[in-house]
Amino acid sequence: MILNFQYLEDVAKGRSDFLVKLLLKLKDNASKLPKEINNCIENKNYIHASELAHKLKSSVNFLGIEELNQALIFIESTKDMPVNSVEENELIEKAALILELCNQVCSLVAEKIKNLQNDS
Numbered sequence: 001m002i003l004n005f006q007y008l009e010d011v012a013k014g015r016s017d018f019l020v021k022l023l024l025k026l027k028d029n030a031s032k033l034p035k036e037i038n039n040c041i042e043n044k045n046y047i048h049a050s051e052l053a054h055k056l057k058s059s060v061n062f063l064g065i066e067e068l069n070q071a072l073i074f075i076e077s078t079k080d081m082p083v084n085s086v087e088e089n090e091l092i093e094k095a096a097l098i099l100e101l102c103n104q105v106c107s108l109v110a111e112k113i114k115n116l117q118n119d120s
Contacts, residue, residue, distance in 0.1 A: 001104050004064035005112060016116045023116075027109045029059040034099040037075060041088075041095050049091075050079035056098070060105060068101045 008026075012019035033056040040049035053075035061069050071094040078091065 001065065001101070001108065003105065003108050003112075004062070007062040016119065020113055020116050023109050023113050026059055027106050027113070029056060030102040030105045030109070033059075034095070034102045038095045038099060041075075041091050044088075046078040046091070049095075050076050053098075056102075060102075063105065065101060065105070068098065068105075071095075071097045071101070 008019060008022050012022060033052050037049050037052045037056070040046070040052065053072045057069065057072040057076060060072075074094050075091065075098070
């Protein structure tokens with residue numbers, strides 16, 4: 001997996017300390033929110049899962065991981081579905097994919113942070 005950090009680098013405008021803060025927030029969201037999404041789906045709280053997916057999508061959509069974005073969009077769309085029409089197995093699969101991809105994102109972001117800190 002390759003992450004596109006260009007957007008965050010543009011926002012940071014060359015300030016590596018600010019870029020590290022942005023990356024730490026991203027890493028925090030990518031490590032916590034997928035677990036919360038999984039818990040919501042297990043408890044059939046699809047509306048809250050949708051809200052969390054929206055929040056996570058806002059954090060990671062600029063990294064260029066289309067598979068992750070599509071899984072988040074799917075879970076986000078469940079808020080508009082009646083509970084009995086939700087394809088629970090597909091939700092569980094998408095939540096597992098989100099968790100797996102976000103674990104990879106966290107590792108790559110941690111590596112980027114380490115490199116930035118070593119360069120300063």
